[in-house]
């Protein structure tokens with residue numbers, strides 16, 4: 504692994520957070536600036552971010568996401584949503600690709616800032632989409648794509664790649 508790329512290899516899903524340590528508003532701004540620097544089809548930037556600090560709301564998201572229980576101990580959650588009216592050509596696929604790029608930027612920024620974060624799947628599970636839609640009073644053209652749990656890491660994971668030679672094709676399949 505190339506050392507120059509270590510910050511990419513060292514970004515891991517962090518699901519345990521140090522208790523009682525908050526994430527400042529300044530850092531939240533940094534995370535969101537990084538997210539909104541992501542590539543976006545035709546530069547439509549269809550994303551919206553619901554920043555959640557309210558403990559009851561974090562617990563409710565956790566209740567709606569079967570693999571999102573770490574939100575009960577995270578100081579911060581970010582619900583990443585896409586606006587179907589802004590998406591390139593009104594296409595769901597562009598919205599999902601743009602939001603995914605923003606989420607990855609947010610995760611890399613969290614890691615670079617010493618935070619730990621984990622991507623939590625929402626779309627395309629209808630029950631999860633509906634639960635978040637209700638919880639955050641989302642308008643009908645706003646689609647919750649994923650949530651991200653963020654906190655100060657209470658676990659350390661090794662840097663790694665999951666490189667597989669057989670996933671690489673040269674000039675033809």
Ligand SMILES: Cc1cc2nc3c(=O)[nH]c(=O)nc-3n(C[C@H](O)[C@H](O)[C@H](O)COP(=O)(O)O)c2cc1C
Nearest residue numbers: 514515516517518568569570571621622623624625
């Ligand atoms: C679309 C998507 C949905 C995910 N949903 C969850 C989730 O609900 N809960 C969770 O703990 N991790 C979730 N993850 C994180 C993956 O489990 C994790 O990225 C993968 O195991 C690789 O580990 P790493 O992030 O440490 O490299 C999700 C990742 C993606 C891209």
